[in-house]
Amino acid sequence: MAEIVVGTLTLALDEDGFLENADEWNEEVALALAATEEVVLTEEHWELINYLRNYYAEYNVAPMVRKLVKDSGKSLQEIYALFPSGPGKGACKIAGLPKPTGCV
């Protein structure tokens, strides 16, 4: 199993690089996950990460991509520019959300 070292902690990742245990997420972990995606986090990244985390905290599921686009005021292209693997595989991963499931 893949893993990631953050400070003194070693966290388990699934084969796609998502956290096995979403509760282990913190801002330092986000930085380490971002490094696996070759993304350097800026203020703009954090806005999206915080939006995703707040939505997930309220509804226990990631928001629809269209809603993310509208609420963030960023186009899908701009989101891809920030997170090259896209909103699901990139932004959600760094924000510590579980991998999307079902027919999506």
Added chain:
Amino acid sequence: MHDAKTLKPSDLGRQEEQLIVVDNLMPLLPPYDQPGMERPFGEVKGAWREKYCTSLDGFVGIDTLQRPKTKEEEKEFVQKFLNGLEKILSDANNGMLQPLLLSLEYCAKCNTCSEACHVFQASGGNELYRPIFRSEALRKMIKKYFTPSGRLLGRFVGADIEVNWESIARLGELAYRCNLCRRCAQTCPLGLDNSIFAKEIRKIFSQELGIAPSPLHAKGSMIQLKTGSSTGITKPAFLDMLEFMEEDIEEKTGKKIKFPLDKEGADILLIHNAGEFMAWPENPAAFAILFEEAGLNWTLSTELMGYDSVNYGIWYDDTQAKKIALQQFQTAKHLGVRRIVIGECGHAHKAAAVTADRMAVGEDKIPVESFLPLLWDLVRTGRLKFDPQKNNFPVTLHDPCNVVRQMGIVQPQRHILKQICPQFREMTPHGVDNYCCGGGSGFAIMNSLNFGQFRDKVSGRMKFNQILGAFQDTIEDPSIPKYVCAPCSNCKGTIRELLEFYHTTEKFNVHYGGLVELMVNALPDLEKPYLEFLQA
């Protein structure tokens, strides 16, 4: 490694690192006949070889099938599999026993099915993927353990297969190289069905060994039974999405639409594949626009199990399938609706209208219908009017196997497309002779490890070629948008992956989507196109 042309079913038990490689893929049509147009397969990681069963063809379909750590574990695995085998041959398997036994006993090895199989053809005739290869391997195991002659005489009567962890695990993986599309069953002169073997092997793995691909089970049907949807959408999340979609519809079309929710006694309970809400909300939105326009008495349900039509159980586990189907019927019953209408999801059609038809009895049963005849009725009787010039670009139609081959719903979608798309053209072949998109029976959502590569390059290859074939006249002109109409969430997901993998949208302006989006796009009173790729 074996020559893919001489591999035999008895080779499944051989102690080799990997039986075959896929290295002779069917050529693609122009412009994909040029070198450099297709990425090669990635390497199989050493760590995967140690942990999973990569010893079949290098791909891992079952991410929960892990190598045993002790001799005892291996022994237990073999014994449980044999127990499962005994059960599927007993009266307890009453829904499937007769067709299973017929297919087991009467195959004449004429290989008509091989010509029909898109996986076998796409692999360049790799013996491993011949439809009867898997069937023969299972026959040999059954013969070895459950017939007097096989027990006594073994390989002298054809029971020449080693039964150990390796051969059973390989058989389990091989059960996930078949899309359960049943094109082979349709063509068999004796009416036998190879997909039954693939499905029964998957069933033994899940029900006896507790092993199933996590996108289907742990992250699929289990999440559905817990939250109401395999996407994890809970009721509050669902309500939030609908509210958002209502605003979105008004912004896009100027139409004020309120989704009818939990309306008791409605004529129609419409159930979508909930993946639509997450990934393609324009599809359920288009349904709402059309149903409201036509003045139907319909509702959505926000009850647990009432807003997701999926039933992954039918691909791998009868008990999961039954739990889900009965709860979905219960929801409809509580609402007192007259009928359930299934939206654009193929396997949900089969699950609710065909498979579950034998699970629910008497008062538990609610009539289940497809959206297609209903839509055609609205078009035919003039309750919906269209301006076909709004869809004046090349459009082709993919036939979802579960709707078309399994249920015989062939013409309504074509009648509609012929009225609203002046440049509609068929794929070759089509209708009940269609090829699977390559994502059937769960492949669409099985993305762990390297399985996506098998789908994009092998099982989806025939469909990709059919798409190229349908657009040969315009494919190389990127100024002309082209649309693959795929009225099924799984097929749509697969075609999305294919168009991404081969960069076909980016290079050649090929798009995909459902049927209802095309219908809404052709509504005369819309000021802007409904389809996003036309909005530029």
